[in-house]
Every structure is written in C-alpha cells, then in structure tokens.
Amino acid sequence: MIKITNEIVEEHGINSEEYDFILKSLRREPTITELGIFSAMWSEHCSYKSSKYWLSQLPTKNEFVIQGPGENAGVIDIGDGYAAVFKMESHNHPSFIEPYQGAATGVGGILRDVFTMGARPVALLNAIRFGETSHKKTKHLLTGVVSGIGGYGNCMGIPTVGGEVEFNSSYNDNILVNAMCVGIAKKNKIFYSKASGVGNSVVYVGSKTGRDGIHGATMASAEFDENSEEKRPTVQVGDPFSEKLLLEACMELMKMDVIVAIQDMGAAGLTSSAVEMAGKGNLGIELDLDKVPCREEKMSAYEIMLSESQERMLMILEPDKENIAKEIFEKWELDFSVIGKLTDTNRLIINHQKEKKADIILDILEKGAPSYKRPYEINIFDDEDIKEDILINESPISILKKMISSPNLCSRKWVWEQYDHMVMTDTVLLPGGDSAIIRVHGTNKGLSVTSDSTPRYCASDPYEGGKQAVAEAWRNLISVGSLPIAITDCMNFGNPEKKEIMGQFAGVIKGMIEACNTLNFPVVSGNVSLYNETNGKGINPTPVIGGVGVVENLDIFSDQNLKRKDDFIIIIGKTTGHLTQSIYANELLNYKKGLPPKVNLEEELKNGLALRELINKRLIDTSHDISDGGLLIALTEMSMKNLIGFNINIEKDNLNSYLFGEDQARYVVAVEKNKVEDVRLLLSEKNVFFEEIGQTCKDKIIINNKQISILELKEIYENWFNNYLSKAS
Amino acid sequence: MKLNVKIMPKNGVLDPQGKAIENSLSQLGFKNVSEIRQGKIIEIDIDADKDQAINIADEMCKKLLVNLIIEDYEIIFDREK
Numbered sequence: 020m021i022k023i024t025n026e027i028v029e030e031h032g033i034n035s036e037e038y039d040f041i042l043k044s045l046r047r048e049p050t051i052t053e054l055g056i057f058s059a060m061w062s063e064h065c066s067y068k069s070s071k072y073w074l075s076q077l078p079t080k081n082e083f084v085i086q087g088p089g090e091n092a093g094v095i096d097i098g099d100g101y102a103a104v105f106k107m108e109s110h111n112h113p114s115f116i117e118p119y120q121g122a123a124t125g126v127g128g129i130l131r132d133v134f135t136m137g138a139r140p141v142a143l144l145n146a147i148r149f150g151e152t153s154h155k156k157t158k159h160l161l162t163g164v165v166s167g168i169g170g171y172g173n174c175m176g177i178p179t180v181g182g183e184v185e186f187n188s189s190y191n192d193n194i195l196v197n198a199m200c201v202g203i204a205k206k207n208k209i210f211y212s213k214a215s216g217v218g219n220s221v222v223y224v225g226s227k228t229g230r231d232g233i234h235g236a237t238m239a240s241a242e243f244d245e246n247s248e249e250k251r252p253t254v255q256v257g258d259p260f261s262e263k264l265l266l267e268a269c270m271e272l273m274k275m276d277v278i279v280a281i282q283d284m285g286a287a288g289l290t291s292s293a294v295e296m297a298g299k300g301n302l303g304i305e306l307d308l309d310k311v312p313c314r315e316e317k318m319s320a321y322e323i324m325l326s327e328s329q330e331r332m333l334m335i336l337e338p339d340k341e342n343i344a345k346e347i348f349e350k351w352e353l354d355f356s357v358i359g360k361l362t363d364t365n366r367l368i369i370n371h372q373k374e375k376k377a378d379i380i381l382d383i384l385e386k387g388a389p390s391y392k393r394p395y396e397i398n399i400f401d402d403e404d405i406k407e408d409i410l411i412n413e414s415p416i417s418i419l420k421k422m423i424s425s426p427n428l429c430s431r432k433w434v435w436e437q438y439d440h441m442v443m444t445d446t447v448l449l450p451g452g453d454s455a456i457i458r459v460h461g462t463n464k465g466l467s468v469t470s471d472s473t474p475r476y477c478a479s480d481p482y483e484g485g486k487q488a489v490a491e492a493w494r495n496l497i498s499v500g501s502l503p504i505a506i507t508d509c510m511n512f513g514n515p516e517k518k519e520i521m522g523q524f525a526g527v528i529k530g531m532i533e534a535c536n537t538l539n540f541p542v543v544s545g546n547v548s549l550y551n552e553t554n555g556k557g558i559n560p561t562p563v564i565g566g567v568g569v570v571e572n573l574d575i576f577s578d579q580n581l582k583r584k585d586d587f588i589i590i591i592g593k594t595t596g597h598l599t600q601s602i603y604a605n606e607l608l609n610y611k612k613g614l615p616p617k618v619n620l621e622e623e624l625k626n627g628l629a630l631r632e633l634i635n636k637r638l639i640d641t642s643h644d645i646s647d648g649g650l651l652i653a654l655t656e657m658s659m660k661n662l663i664g665f666n667i668n669i670e671k672d673n674l675n676s677y678l679f680g681e682d683q684a685r686y687v688v689a690v691e692k693n694k695v696e697d698v699r700l701l702l703s704e705k706n707v708f709f710e711e712i713g714q715t716c717k718d719k720i721i722i723n724n725k726q727i728s729i730l731e732l733k734e735i736y737e738n739w740f741n742n743y744l745s746k747a748s
Numbered sequence: 749m750k751l752n753v754k755i756m757p758k759n760g761v762l763d764p765q766g767k768a769i770e771n772s773l774s775q776l777g778f779k780n781v782s783e784i785r786q787g788k789i790i791e792i793d794i795d796a797d798k799d800q801a802i803n804i805a806d807e808m809c810k811k812l813l814v815n816l817i818i819e820d821y822e823i824i825f826d827r828e829k
Contacts, residue, residue: 116817117817117818120818226762229761229762254817255762258767261767315760329762
C-alpha cells in the first residue's frame with residue numbers, strides 16, 4: 020500500500036487545510052485511490068471552488084429555460100415541441116500541450132455533453148485564442164488546433180459554423196480553445212444525470228479505458244511552469260469514429276424508455292460521473308473495477324478511476340432492461356459492461372481485485388468540497404484619452420487597409436473553410452457573419468448561434484467588459500433578426516489566488532449579471548478555466564459568451580452582405596468616436612491605455628429590439644453589428660461578398676475616431692430606397708438614434724470622395740492567413 | 749545515404765487506426781488477433797555519410813516527422829545498400 024506523504028498530497032493539488040478535512044471526515048488516512056478521487060473532485064475544474072460563490076449569482080431563468088446550469092448542458096424551449104441543448108467548454112491546457120489532439124478531444128467532450136442529454140448535435144462553434152503572431156509557437160498551435168477541430172467535427176459529420184480567432188501576447192504560453200456545441204431534442208425527451216432507484220445497474224459504455232489523461236483534470240487546474248511540457252504523455256487521443264458510434268447508439272437507445280440517468284465521462288472520467296450522478300440522486304454507488312473494459316494491462320484502481328479516455332459514458336439502467344441496451348451497444352461495436360449498482364448508503368465504494376480501494380461518504384466529496392470566497396480587488400485602468408499627437412493624420416483608406424489585413428480583423432475564411440460547415444445541409448447562414456443560422460431539421464424554424472468576447476475591454480474594465488461580452492452576443496443574434504434566448508459562458512481567467520485576478524472575475528460576473536438581467540438573456544450552462552497563466556503572468560480575462568437565438572420563420576432573416584446598389588446606409592445607435600481600447604488604438608497606434616466604451620444596456624435593448632422589428636417586418640435584410648474595428652470595418656466586411664460597396668460622406672472633425680471608434684449598441688444597415696421612409700418612421704417612433712451616411716454602390720468604397728476598389732481590399736483581407744502560414748518562421 | 753524512419757504510436761497511447769484494423773480482421777474471421785498498432789515508415793535519401801545522416805534524420809524527426817508527444821521513432825538503414 021502506498022504511504023500518503025505530504026509530498027503526494029501536495030502533488031494532488033490538495034492544500035493542508037483540505038487534507039486535514041479529509042483526514043477528519045474519513046477518520047483515517049486515505050488510500051491513494053481515494054486521494055486521487057478527492058484531488059479530481061476538488062480541483063477547480065470539477066468543484067468550481069473559487070468561482071462557485073460568484074457563478075451562483077448569475078441569472079439562470081427566463082420563460083424559455085428548461086434546464087439551467089448544473090447538468091451536462093443547458094436546455095431551452097424553442098417552440099413546437101423542440102428544445103435546444105447547448106454548452107461551451109474549455110480545453111486550453113491540453114491544446115497547448117498537443118494542439119491537434121487537445122482541440123479534437125475538446126470538441127469530442129462538448130459533443131458528448133450535448134448528446135448525453137438526448138439531443139442530436141447540429142452545430143459546433145470554437146473560440147480560439149493564440150499568442151502574438153510573431154511568437155515562436157503560434158503557427159504550430161494555430162495549425163494544430165484548427166486541424167484538430169476540423170478533424171473531429173468533420174469525422175462526426177457535424178458542421179462547425181462559427182467562433183472567434185484572436186491573437187494577443189497574453190496568450191503566448193497559454194492558448195485558449197473553447198468549444199461550443201448546440202443540439203436539438205424533443206422537449207419531452209431530455210435525459211438527465213440524476214441517478215435514481217436503489218439496486219439499479221451502473222453501466223459503462225463506449226470505448227475502453229486506457230491510461231489517457233490521467234491527472235488531466237488536476238493538470239488543467241495547475242498553473243503551468245517551464246517544465247509543463249514534460250507532462251505530455253498524459254494527453255488523450257480522440258477517436259471521432261468511435262464517438263460517432265457512441266452518438267448513434269445513445270440516440271437509438273434513447274428512443275426507448277430504458278435510461279434512468281446518463282452522463283458522459285469527461286474531466287476526471289469515471290470518478291466525476293459516478294460521484295455526480297449518485298450525489299445528485301442522494302444515493303450511494305458501488306463499483307467493481309474488474310468489470311471496467313480496459314485497453315491496457317495491469318491498470319490500477321487509481322488509474323481506472325482517473326483515466327480520461329475519451330468516448331465513454333456512464334448510464335443507470337434498470338437491471339431487467341440491461342439486455343435491450345447491451346444489444347444496441349454491441350451492434351454498434353461498443354463496449355458495454357455492468358460495473359456496479361446504486362445503493363442507499365450515500366457512499367462511494369470502489370472494489371478492485373478483491374480489495375476495497377475506496378470507501379468515501381459522497382457528501383464529503385460533494386457538499387464537503389471546498390468553496391472559497393477569495394479576496395478580490397477590482398482594478399480598472401485610468402481614464403486617459405488619446406492625446407492629439409498620437410492620432411496621426413492618416414487617411415481613412417490607408418488605415419482601413421492596414422486594419423483589414425491585420426491578424427485580428429482579417430477574414431477568418433482560412434479557418435472556417437477547413438471545417439465542414441455545410442454538412443447535414445441545414446446551415447442556412449454560413450460562418451463569417453454575426454451569427455450562423457441552423458435550420459431545425461424538417462421545419463422552417465432556425466437557431467442562430469454566436470460566440471463573443473472582447474478580452475481587452477475586460478482587462479481595462481472588467482465590469483464593462485463583462486457587460487459588453489453578453490451585449491455583443493445578444494447584438495449578433497439580433498442583427499440576423501433572431502430572438503436571443505440564452506447563453507452559455509466559458510470563463511477563462513488567471514490565478515484566482517491573486518486578488519487582482521479574482522477582481523477581474525468578480526467584475527466580469529457583475530457586468531454579466533446586469534447585462535443578462537436587462538437583456539433577459541440568462542446563463543444556462545458553462546465552464547470555468549482558471550490558472551491560465553505562464554510564469555506568473557495572467558491572460559487577459561476572457562469570458563467567452565455563446566449565445567443562442569430562435570428564428571421563427573426562415574423566410575425572414577437578415578445577413579451582413581450588401582445586396583443592391585443605391586440602398587441607404589443607416590447607422591443605428593449613437594457614434595461618439597470612443598477610441599481607447601479600440602483595435603485602432605491598441606493595435607495600430609499601439610496605445611493601450613484608457614477605458615473601453617461604456618455599454619448602455621437600455622440603449623442596447625432599445626436599438627436591438629427596433630432593428631429586430633425592422634427585420635421581421637421585412638424592411639431590412641442587410642444588417643451588421645458594429646464591434647471590433649468600428650464602423651468602417653463593419654461596412655467593409657459587408658462589401659466583400661457581393662462586391663457591393665458604399666459611398667459615404669462624413670463631416671466630422673474627428674473623422675478617424677468616428678470611423679474606427681468602438682461605441683456600443685450600434686448596427687449598420689442597408690435599406691432599399693422604397694422602404695427607407697418606413698424605416699425612418701419606425702426608428703423615430705421608438706426614439707432610436709440613427710444617422711444616414713450614404714448609399715451603396717458597385718465595386719468600390721468611397722469615403723468623402725476618396726475611393727478604393729473592393730477587390731483590392733478583398734485581396735489583402737482574405738490572404739493574411741495564407742501569407743502568414745507560408746512564411747518560414 | 750538511404751534510410752527509413754519507422755514511426756509508431758507510443759505504448760499506451762490510443763491508436764484508433766490499429767483498433768479499426770483489429771475490429772475488421774476479427775470480423776473477417778481472423779481469430780487470435782490482438783495488440784494491432786499502426787505506424788508509418790518514411791524513406792529518405794540524405795546526401796551525407798552515415799553518422800551525419802543519422803544526426804540529420806534525428807533532427808528531421810524532432811522538428812517535423814514525429815509527434816514526440818504521442819509517437820516513438822526509430823531510424824533504420826536500408827541493409828541492401
């Protein structure tokens with residue numbers, strides 16, 4: 020038997036107070052298997068010990084929410100008997116260590132979270148963030164992550180329809196890979212993870228267990244240091260073809276009335292699924308690890324309990340229905356094994372090779388899990404404006420050319436073209452716009468999906484940044500004409516034991532709460548990834564918001580592509596020319612001080628709802644939200660697809676601030692001549708501020724009589740990735 | 749100098765291709781088949797003497813040919829030459 024030394028305890032990320040609590044609760048020294056179980060369950064990843072206090076304050080309900088946080092994924096009612104099931108999750112550290120497999124298994128994990136609830140996955144999104152483009156690892160990580168996402172999603176036959184790509188030095192040694200999945204289920208056929216029925220069987224299905232990712236969950240919560248790359252052998256390898264079989268087998272079984280409860284084996288594998296399922300049902304669980312299908316020989320109880328082998332599920336079945344399930348899983352060539360049963364003891368008991376390896380009261384693991392209200396300090400940058408002498412007197416077109424050919428504003432086509440974004444043939448609105456739209460198969464209804472975050476805003480003012488991330492997701496759903504319903508959040512932050520980092524977290528959450536409340540846009544699922552830093556330097560606080568909305572009638576929606584010449588260009592919302600923390604200021608002028616634009620949520624609501632009404636009344640079919648890069652970037656993006664440009668006249672002293680400032684609550688729309696009067700009328704009635712700045716035209720863009728051809732812009736806009744990747748590093 | 753680089757998945761790392769081959773073989777009636785692993789062999793001709801070629805090939809493996817996180821490799825000389 021392994022003697023538990025202080026060193027071993029420390030290696031498991033358990034501090035001395037936590038260990039004292041374990042000793043006191045067990046009234047003995049834990050076995051190594053038990054220590055592993057505590058370590059996994061009490062890691063940040065599973066216990067949310069630093070974030071729980073704050074997360075519990077987020078709004079989680081509105082009239083559409085069927086299931087909020089706490090399940091495998093959130094569930095919303097989308098009408099006509101259907102529900103949408105969705106969640107976003109991080110796979111940051113594994114992707115930094117092995118980009119292809121890390122990203123692939125991140126996608127695999129989030130897919131399981133969704134189909135374990137009975138939903139067929141219909142869309143994937145990925146928000147990925149890398150270090151600066153000149154950093155030596157960036158190319159390798161970028162290409163690896165993008166191929167990994169594509170590899171897994173494409174093999175599964177599920178379209179990847181959206182996401183974000185950002186480059187920033189704060190991610191140099193700690194990239195972010197946040198994967199989101201959206202699925203559709205029958206509203207009355209949702210499956211949950213709460214176990215019930217003493218004596219029911221605990222069933223293992225899917226692939227075999229190997230030594231993959233052992234300590235993965237613990238690793239994911241431990242700060243990186245220079246030696247972190249030595250942890251490589253623990254990275255798990257994804258097998259999308261097995262996952263496809265698992266998906267189909269689960270879908271087939273779910274049509275029958277057989278499953279009592281089901282949960283995927285994700286982080287902390289068998290440990291977290293067994294503990295959480297039994298814990299939710301206030302039951303006990305007894306497992307015989309000799310029955311677990313293993314890929315390798317001589318695996319210990321510790322290894323089996325902590326393995327993060329992919330493509331596995333744990334189910335609770337009534338014993339007399341086991342055979343129905345067994346037949347289905349064997350037909351799909353998957354392992355099926357009854358590995359234990361539910362008890363009424365509230366204990367987790369693990370037997371292996373005729374020995375009891377663990378015996379822990381579940382309440383100690385779950386309710387006894389540490390929860391910290393860590394000290395925090397919300398810091399915001401000083402309110403400094405850009406001095407006149409920094410604002411070089413450069414023409415808008417020259418700035419525009421630099422901006423659209425820069426890593427953070429250029430076309431993401433190179434990325435999403437590698438993903439199969441059309442498979443299933445339900446992608447109504449393709450990637451590259453504000454939101455993608457997916458048809459609810461066989462109906463004329465659609466789901467709009469987006470993911471958003473502006474980390475530089477959060478770094479300079481966490482509260483405004485938190486508001487902005489939620490507001491931007493809402494705006495992206497509005498600007499295609501959909502009704503925003505709810506969000507999932509993936510909270511990527513640094514080390515919460517530092518009070519300024521905890522302050523970023525607290526500030527962002529406070530901002531999110533306010534935005535979620537005002538916009539009736541609650542959080543239904545999510546994930547927290549802390550300790551994202553290398554050598555003590557934190558990443559920019561990055562709350563990624565995944566938004567889902569409903570398009571009631573797929574004959575009526577809007578996209579961002581200008582369609583006709585002589586349309587009127589109208590800006591909805593007020594432009595003051597807020598420059599600090601804009602991309603123009605941060606990346607072109609290299610001015611990183613000052614505060615981000617304020618988010619006026621009442622304005623957001625008013626402007627957004629007015630636009631939605633205009634779209635739904637078929638007065639507008641072309642709209643785009645104004646975000647990164649400001650008005651001129653938004654308009655230029657709208658010109659690319661159909662080579663329809665614009666001729667605008669702007670008489671302002673601060674022309675460049677007006678064109679590149681990032682004031683919030685704004686959209687730019689193009690209105691057909693015969694509809695413009697109605698649009699003006701409705702906006703005026705709703706008391707919405709709007710400006711008419713010009714008209715659309717063919718092939719070129721003209722700003723105050725200076726022009727450039729769209730083709731010339733398109734060339735530099737679409738080629739940044741290819742140029743970057745073809746250059747020898 | 750002609751040489752081969754033999755690349756195999758590391759022990760313990762999941763090998764989905766090996767697994768698929770094993771499944772198919774057993775379906776075709778090949779019994780007693782287990783532990784199938786699939787790797788690859790890369791042939792390279794390096795204009796250098798043997799010791800140099802080994803060094804160069806080793807560098808190639810580390811920089812491009814092998815994913816050291818999940819694969820092992822071996823440099824093998826073509827015995828006929």
